[in-house]
Amino acid sequence: MAENTDTATLTIKGKTYELPMHSPTGGPDVIDIRKLYGQADVFTYDPGFTSTAACDSTITFIDGDKGELLHRGYPIDQLASKSHYLEVCYLLLYGELPSAEQLEEFECLVTNHTMIHEQMHNFFRGFRRDAHPMATMVGVVGAMSAFYHDSTDINDAHQREVASIRLIAKMPTIAAMAYKYSVGQPFVYPRNDLDYAANFLHMCFSVPAEQYNVNPILSRAMDRIFTLHADHEQNASTSTVRLASSSGANPFACIAAGIACLWGPAHGGANQACLEMLKEIGTPDRIPEFIARAKDKNDSYRLMGFGHRVYKNFDPRATVMKESADEVLDLLGVENNPILQVAKELEKQALADPYFAEKKLFPNVDFYSGIILEAMGFPTSMFTPIFALARTVGWISQWKEQLADPQLKIGRPRQLYLGEMARDYVDIEKR
Ligand code: SDX
Secondary structure, X not given: OEOOOOEEEEEEOOEEEEEEEEEOOOOXXXXXXXXXXXXXXXXXXXXXXXXXXXXXXXXXXXXXXXXXXXXXXXXXXXXXXXXXXXXXXXXXXHOOOOOHHHHHHHHHHHHOOOOOOHHHHHHHHOOOOOOOHHHHHHHHHHHHHHOOHHHOOOOOHHXXXXXXXXXXHHHHHHHHHHHHHHOOOOOOOXXXXXXXXXXXXXXXXXXXXXXXOOOHHHHHHHHHHHHHOXXXXXXXXXHHHHHHHHOOOOHHHHHHHHHHHHOOOOOOOHHHHHHHHHHHHOOXXXXXXXXXXXXXXXXXXXXXXXXXXXOOOOOHHHHHHHHHHHHHHHHHOOOOOHHHHHHHHHHHHHHHOHHHHHOOOOEOHHHHHHHHHHHHOOOHHHHHHHHHHHHHHHHHHHHHHHHOOOOOOOOOOOOOOOOOOOOOXXXXXXX
16 A cells, blocks of 8 residues: 555544545545544445445556556556457456466466366256346356365465366356257357357357357457456445455355346446347437436436446447447448447437536446347347356456455444334334
């Protein structure tokens, strides 16, 4: 933590408290309130944690005003154009870009752990065919702790490493199996001669009845989607993983908790919700009606795929994602896709509207990822599982970082209590 001799002075009921401050390498200074309750018998109040740093971290940095996203200091646009997902995984996990030898060893390790225990296939068969794939993923990932006992001891560095590789390697297999189960097709085993993204497309779209060749433009776009979703500071699902891990829960349980949180439409479920919104709009002439609803104070309706808690000018991932969307749609000859027409017109009208300008609302990463996935042939129900697959390395990296923190203690927020104080029980005949 960077040394900072500044202090924050707080005066409460005539008594003054000096609180230490810490300076980050990027972002706002922080006021250290760890001793405030003990000294002044007061809590701080910050529902939604809009002004609260819950931890220190060296993994990812976002500058919301500049629209900057750094992974271990490397800008996301450079990683998206020059790197690839497994190299970004190595960077997030170990802090530095790998040498050619380190990368080859890491990719070989991941590739050779992509199969899941054969008996886990039975888990899928316990779900209805129309179960949402996110429900399946929460269940199957949580159940991994029942099969991989030799990588659940969080106090053993080797077991933490094995669990990390297993989760990164097996998430595409589990996500693809959830998809195949939902469409009634047989599971497709991973192939070690394919790269990570191509393997995922193969497991999703190949069928035993015919040869399936992965289109390199689609696998490149898939890999880029994985990279753009890899990590994002202390977002809701990452904070969930950290809180679950603070109790000592095993890695599979923590990642299952992260998947559950990501499912929500305000978070990772936004890409599915965004496509469903575009389909509901249907034609460009209906866009004003939906924009009016999003602006109506008396209507809780929001434009899915717009806005962000941290980015207040643009989401740098959306900029890169938009380029991929154009490439994929040109390749697939669906640039005239009616959904894409609605998306492009909605973006144009929303960005020209003063409401969105003054509230700094713009397309986020989910606005374009859904369009690409739709064009690739994924059902909207698979959009968030793909987000979860990609974010697993971020969750794991943050999980490992927290476990290595000597100050780690169980997360246990307090509250502003507004309920009844002690009162005596009233017998039912007297109520
Ligand atoms: C992700 O945290 C992360 O990093 C998340 C993520 C990641 O990589 O992990 O980036 C992934 O979750 C991206 C966001 C995906 N969600 C959506 O697209 C859903 C739609 N967006 C909104 O739900 C909303 O913008 C949030 C949840 C993303 C952010 O909400 P905030 O920061 O809590 O902002 P807010 O709800 O306080 O809104 C501020 C104002 C409000 O108006 P006022 O009450 O001030 O009058 O902006 C309005 C809101 O009504 N507003 C919107 C809007 N989003 C905010 N109005 C219309 N449409 C929207 N989408």
